[in-house]
Amino acid sequence: MTDVAASPGNSNVASATPDTMSWDSRARRVMMIYLPLSCFVLILLFPFYWMGITSFKPNAELLNYKEHNPFWISSPTIAHIKHLLFNTAYPTWLKTTMFVAIGSTTLSLFASTLAAYAIERLRFKGSPYVGLGIYLAYLVPPSILFIPLATVIVQFGLFDSPMALILVYPTFLVPFCTWLLIGYFKSIPYELEECALVDGATRLQILWRITLPLAVPGLISAGIFSFTLSWNEFIYALAFIQSGANKTVPVAILTELVTGDVYQWGALMAGSLLGSLPVALFYSLFVDYYVSSLTGAVKE
Amino acid sequence: MSVTTMNSRNVVTRQPGMIARLFDYKPFLIVMCLTPAIGLLAVFLTYPLGLGVWLAFTDTTIGQRGVFVGFENFQYLLKDPLWWNAVFYSVFYTAVATFGKFALGFWLALLLNNHFRFKSILRAIILLPWIVPTVLSALAFWWIYDPQFSIVSYLLVDVLHVRSTNVDFLGTPWPARFSLIAANIWRGIPFVAISLLAGLQTISPSLYEAAMLDGATAWQRFRFITLPMMMPILAIVMTFSIIFTFTDFQLVYAITRGGPVNSTHLLATLAFQRGIAGGELGEGAAIAVSMIPFLVFATLFSYFGLARRKWQQGEAND
Numbered sequence: 223m224t225d226v227a228a229s230p231g232n233s234n235v236a237s238a239t240p241d242t243m244s245w246d247s248r249a250r251r252v253m254m255i256y257l258p259l260s261c262f263v264l265i266l267l268f269p270f271y272w273m274g275i276t277s278f279k280p281n282a283e284l285l286n287y288k289e290h291n292p293f294w295i296s297s298p299t300i301a302h303i304k305h306l307l308f309n310t311a312y313p314t315w316l317k318t319t320m321f322v323a324i325g326s327t328t329l330s331l332f333a334s335t336l337a338a339y340a341i342e343r344l345r346f347k348g349s350p351y352v353g354l355g356i357y358l359a360y361l362v363p364p365s366i367l368f369i370p371l372a373t374v375i376v377q378f379g380l381f382d383s384p385m386a387l388i389l390v391y392p393t394f395l396v397p398f399c400t401w402l403l404i405g406y407f408k409s410i411p412y413e414l415e416e417c418a419l420v421d422g423a424t425r426l427q428i429l430w431r432i433t434l435p436l437a438v439p440g441l442i443s444a445g446i447f448s449f450t451l452s453w454n455e456f457i458y459a460l461a462f463i464q465s466g467a468n469k470t471v472p473v474a475i476l477t478e479l480v481t482g483d484v485y486q487w488g489a490l491m492a493g494s495l496l497g498s499l500p501v502a503l504f505y506s507l508f509v510d511y512y513v514s515s516l517t518g519a520v521k522e
Numbered sequence: 523m524s525v526t527t528m529n530s531r532n533v534v535t536r537q538p539g540m541i542a543r544l545f546d547y548k549p550f551l552i553v554m555c556l557t558p559a560i561g562l563l564a565v566f567l568t569y570p571l572g573l574g575v576w577l578a579f580t581d582t583t584i585g586q587r588g589v590f591v592g593f594e595n596f597q598y599l600l601k602d603p604l605w606w607n608a609v610f611y612s613v614f615y616t617a618v619a620t621f622g623k624f625a626l627g628f629w630l631a632l633l634l635n636n637h638f639r640f641k642s643i644l645r646a647i648i649l650l651p652w653i654v655p656t657v658l659s660a661l662a663f664w665w666i667y668d669p670q671f672s673i674v675s676y677l678l679v680d681v682l683h684v685r686s687t688n689v690d691f692l693g694t695p696w697p698a699r700f701s702l703i704a705a706n707i708w709r710g711i712p713f714v715a716i717s718l719l720a721g722l723q724t725i726s727p728s729l730y731e732a733a734m735l736d737g738a739t740a741w742q743r744f745r746f747i748t749l750p751m752m753m754p755i756l757a758i759v760m761t762f763s764i765i766f767t768f769t770d771f772q773l774v775y776a777i778t779r780g781g782p783v784n785s786t787h788l789l790a791t792l793a794f795q796r797g798i799a800g801g802e803l804g805e806g807a808a809i810a811v812s813m814i815p816f817l818v819f820a821t822l823f824s825y826f827g828l829a830r831r832k833w834q835q836g837e838a839n840d
Contacts (some may be wrong), residue, residue, distance in 0.1 A: 225713065250628035255633055258633055259644070262585060262633070262648070262666060265708070266647075266648060266650070266712065267647065269666065270650065271622065271663070272662055272666060272673060273658075273659075273665075274666070283681060285670075285671055285677050286678065287671070290680045292676055314840050317560060323612075332558060335634070336554075336558060336559065337558070337559035339555055340552050340555035344548060344552050346548070346549075346552050346797055351678065356559065359567055360569060361821070363765055363769035363817070364771075365810065365813065366571070366574060366810045366811070366813055366814065367772075367791035367796065367810075368710070368794070368798070369574060369803055370570040370571070370574035370577055370807060371566065372803075373573065373582075373803065374573065389566060392562045392563075393563060393566045393567040396559050396562055397563075401561060402840070417680045417794060422543050423544050423818065425545065425548075426542070427545075450653060453655065454655040454657075455657060455728060456656065456657050456771070456772045456775075457772065457790075457794070460775075460794075471658075472655045472772075473657075474655040475657070475658065476657055476661070476776055487668075487671075490665070492725040494658035494661045497655060498659075502650070502653065503652055505646075505650070507647075509646040513645065513646075513649070518652045
């Protein structure tokens with residue numbers, strides 16, 4: 223992996239080796255690679271296309287496949303989005319979600335940077351076990367925890383408050399971020415810190431002035447990942463938040479917009495589209511960080 | 523005289539350093555650094571985990587502290603056909619969805635491991651289903667599975683003329699079960715494919731060259747090089763995938779809420795229905811706790827069944 227990454231000029235040769243064989247004709251390549259690949263892409267993207275096209279269709283077109291081609295819009299409308307923004311509490315939900323996501327991301331980044339630094343760089347007896355313990359915490363799924371957590375939240379008087387979510391989300395963010403950052407800290411040469419120690423820097427100065435600036439890519443990866451995970455979180459937000467104004471987008475769309483027997487598919491899809499956009503935008507800006515943190519976390 | 527002034531100056535310059543010195547004292551610094559993370563995890567993860575096990579042995583309801591009732595909750599669950607139904611569907615859902623995700627995801631990873639143009643863009647696009655909030659893509663699936671206006675039914679009935687009636691995706695138990703599994707597979711493929719792709723790129727091309735010189739076919743190269751080399755990463759990704767598929771909640775809650783006639787309840791959705799919506803915290807906790815043995819078993823199975831690291835690194839065979 224490192225070899226391939228280190229020599230972009232050679233990566234061509236390295237990854238192409240398996241298929242530079244005598245049987246490698248163009249027709250076969252199309253059948254074996256491009257055709258299945260396009261099927262995959264088509265299926266993986268279709269729900270988004272469908273979501274997008276539904277949110278701009280007028281209701282008449284939406285439910286009439288006989289006269290209108292369902293795969294296209296003849297007269298696009300922004301009525302659904304207008305309805306969402308002005309007739310529902312959608313802007314409030316967006317704000318709450320943003321607040322919760324930023325709050326829990328900051329908290330978990332702070333906690334996990336310090337923890338990762340202590341485990342990887344301050345090395346003490348039992349530091350590998352602390353690392354393992356934090357890693358095991360990632361394997362405890364929220365579905366097991368939400369019922370007792372609800373009683374804990376009530377005890378703390380945080381029920382129905384976004385603060386509850388900010389405090390609870392780190393339970394799955396901290397293990398992930400710590401593990402990711404331990405990997406990054408490992409890649410920073412020890413010698414740099416030793417130099418600073420010899421020059422009389424304190425440990426905190428070393429962390430702040432040397433290790434952290436060098437670990438910025440890792441911090442970005444951990445940050446965007448935490449943001450996405452907290453934006454997408456559902457079960458805790460569903461169990462701990464009751465009042466309409468404090469709901470996060472995923473919960474609010476499902477519980478506030480789905481009403482009655484006739485579903486407002488246009489508004490529902492517009493809400494889903496708008497709720498997905500922030501993470502999708504974020505994602506498109508930092509694709510490489512996502513991929514590296516995803517694969518890095520798995521390989522560790 | 524001059525000595526004392528020197529000393530006093532030294533004291534003055536060291537004074538603000540007291541706190542800094544404390545922070546430079548390693549054991550203190552270690553404790554300070556670990557406190558936020560360990561504190562958060564202890565209060566909001568370890569304590570609730572223990573509390574959950576305790577709750578499972580009480581008859582707590584919302585607004586009323588329960589008393590210890592021993593195994594009563596579990597005895598009740600064992601006689602409850604709905605719980606057995608949820609156990610069956612959770613296992614079935616996990617087995618079929620994991621198989622689908624890994625078969626298709628591995629295939630996609632192998633496809634992406636070829637060299638072609640726009641590879642990085644394609645890789646970025648493929649991760650999208652995994653990035654977008656599950657509930658929101660689940661809503662899109664709900665709309666795709668609509669009994670009257672499903673686009674899939676439209677394709678099958680009006681365009682391809684394969685069927686004469688609309689598909690009833692979510693109205694009857696078995697189609698609903700498979701529809702949910704399909705949605706889960708759709709969401710899981712990107713994660714599996716991208717993680718396995720990272721594993722594929724670590725396999726040295728020289729192994730394939732050597733195999734080709736020995737006249738190995740494409741299938742033999744896959745079977746005897748790719749697959750064994752991928753085992754460790756497969757084991758880890760599969761462990762994660764099984765844990766999070768078995769405890770899935772969002773997809774089912776968003777699309778069917780356990781219906782029709784409770785046929786698609788997973789243990790997590792049943793626990794939510796009994797525990798939070800129904801207010802029977804003790805019983806809900808018992809259902810949640812009943813997931814733990816399955817999880818431990820699945821983790822051990824996928825981890826020790828697949829991970830053969832020592833053998834892989836060429837160390838002693840065991």
